Amino acid sequence: MIRTPVKASKTYEIYTGSGLLDSCGKVMREVSPQSTKLLIISESNVAPLYLDRVKDSAVSEGLEVFTFVFEAGEASKNINTISGMWGVMAKAGFTRTDLVAALGGGVTGDMAGFAAATFLRGINVVQIPTSLLAMVDASVGGKTGIDLPEGKNQVGAFWQPSAVIEDTDCLKTLPDEVFTEGMAEVIKYAYIMDTSLYSLLEEKAFLGIGIRENATLMERIVGMCVADKADVIMSDEFDNGRRQTLNYGHTVGHVIERNSNFTKPHGVCVAKGMGIIIDACEKAGTLASEEASKMRALIKAYGLPVDDDITPEDVVSGAMNDKKKRGNTLSVILVNKIGVSEIKKMTPDEFLKFLKGDGASC
Ligand SMILES: NC(=O)c1ccc[n+]([C@@H]2O[C@H](COP(=O)([O-])OP(=O)(O)OC[C@H]3O[C@@H](n4cnc5c(N)ncnc54)[C@H](O)[C@@H]3O)[C@@H](O)[C@H]2O)c1
Ligand SMILES: [Zn+2]
Incomplete structure (x- = not known):
């Protein structure tokens, strides 16, 4: 325990x-x-x-x-x-x-x-x-x-x-698809703050969601995520700063989820959202292509998608309607190196350029 x-x-x-x-x-x-x-x-x-x-x-x-x-x-x-x-x-x-x-x-x-x-x-x-x-x-x-x-x-x-x-x-x-959805949040912790968790997930990626059969491994993985979340809560209980990094993949994911009228599961949308942000950071040149490929491969290994046919325009207009935005700027969570996240304020126009890969740096 x-x-x-x-x-x-x-x-x-x-x-x-x-x-x-x-x-x-x-x-x-x-x-x-x-x-x-x-x-x-x-x-x-x-x-x-x-x-x-x-x-x-x-x-x-x-x-x-x-x-x-x-x-x-x-x-x-x-x-x-x-x-x-x-x-x-x-x-x-x-x-x-x-x-x-x-x-x-x-x-x-x-x-x-x-x-x-x-x-x-x-x-x-x-x-x-x-x-x-x-x-x-x-x-x-x-x-x-x-x-x-x-x-x-x-x-x-x-x-x-x-x-x-x-x-x-x-x-x-737990039904397979519900377990898979939860893995999107597990991978999220690895990307925003936890290189040890990333290494463990990468090492066991060949098992896919078969990892759930191994009780010791699941205890370890869940324990690592819980420690990460606890760490974030202790530094920002009321969601005014660092807690926002837990929204990695969610700014875009929420829009995909809402646009599907909640028919697409949350974890699937978060995985898609992470994939779209990974692509954008790679296009902006701040995330190395090799790192971006590793990140996409891990999401896929655990049975989740990394893309969606939503347009950048729809992402931006949807994100501007999200209750979590503050003022006229969006707080977009970026990972340019596995284990390190940053909160980047973007105007809708900057966010659109970023998603399209139009030269805005992230
Ligand atoms: N409070 C927070 O910080 C926070 C964070 C993320 C999500 N949420 C909320 O959590 C909800 C989503 O959570 P969820 O994905 O657990 O949804 P859920 O509670 O609906 O559970 C998902 C499905 O799994 C089934 N289930 C749960 N445990 C099971 C088990 N051990 N065996 C068999 N079936 C089981 C449920 O009956 C349900 O069908 C959303 O309402 C979301 O808003 C809250
Ligand atoms: Zn979530």
């Missing part, structure tokens, strides 16, 4: 390893000793697989357990589902010292985190992520929230968990 400490507005630990579900109750007891009640929030795909184990572990620590299971999928990530969670806690007489646990992918974590952040103005939440994306990204860092018809993640709160318990064995039941 790997333990990664996080010191942000809350200090907590991330536990990553094989078989951790059976001892999650002990961690909950440790981080929230005054709790008598626990609400486990999960969804229709994950609950039949893992809910009983989490429940048993919590009951054996003397917690009175309530459950809330919603229908799996992003479509559930709305205020009605949250309202259901609040209702269960209110009826059961939860107090400020009681506890919520999120058991599932990023959709579950974001919603359970938000329900915990808002119920009685905030009660403790323990994240128990079961998807690769949720383990390496969504469960760490305290961003919680829901979607509105007008856009994704439009309402939410920063609410750090009291602990994150990542049982990497859960990855075995």
Whole structure:
């Protein structure tokens, strides 16, 4: 097991390893000793697989357990589902010292985190992520929230968990395409900040997504990503600077995702977005061609695409509508050397020239 400490507005630990579900109750007891009640929030795909184990572990620590299971999928990530969670806690007489646990992918974590952040103005939440994306990204860092018809993640709160318990064995039941999507975020960490992770992923690239069969390897890879994310959070919890580097591949990827009406999966779009930025940096001459080829090859080795037929014009107009832009400039994340990222402010015109390879340096 790997333990990664996080010191942000809350200090907590991330536990990553094989078989951790059976001892999650002990961690909950440790981080929230005054709790008598626990609400486990999960969804229709994950609950039949893992809910009983989490429940048993919590009951054996003397917690009175309530459950809330919603229908799996992003479509559930709305205020009605949250309202259901609040209702269960209110009826059961939860107090400020009681506890919520999120058991599932990023959709579950974001919603359970938000329900915990808002119920009685905030009660403790323990994240128990079961998807690769949720383990390496969504469960760490305290961003919680829901979607509105007008856009994704439009309402939410920063609410750090009291602990994150990542049982990497859960990855075995993840559908192949969902695992593959998560690999886009894993590769992202390698490119923006982690040459050791890059070397490991390159060394194991011949396995492709077969890496998931190797429990020790997965524990190591997830642990490295978690340490990277924790490092970023600790230097910029509220997303005013360095945390933006986690958007590598996302500025372009979000536009592709939205233009497809969310039919193209997030991780696939992020991979495409990274590919498009790699091409642009190569054309600008700031990223060596040999390095760019290695970067594209690694993304492809893990079953992800590196290009898309979106035009540079559509990327720029889409990016200008993104909620994350500040003022009339865009913060574009660039990697000109594996392991090193920079935030580059560009006007829409500069971004267009950059994407077209029209001589703008990056
Ligand atoms: N809070 C953050 O910082 C942050 C960061 C990135 C993404 N997100 C959010 O995370 C969400 C995406 O996360 P996701 O990709 O995990 O989506 P998800 O929660 O919908 O899970 C993806 C799919 O995998 C299934 N699943 C999850 N774990 C499983 C397991 N162990 N076995 C079998 N099936 C399993 C789910 O039922 C679902 O069908 C989005 O809503 C996104 O906005 C949040
Ligand atoms: Zn992402």
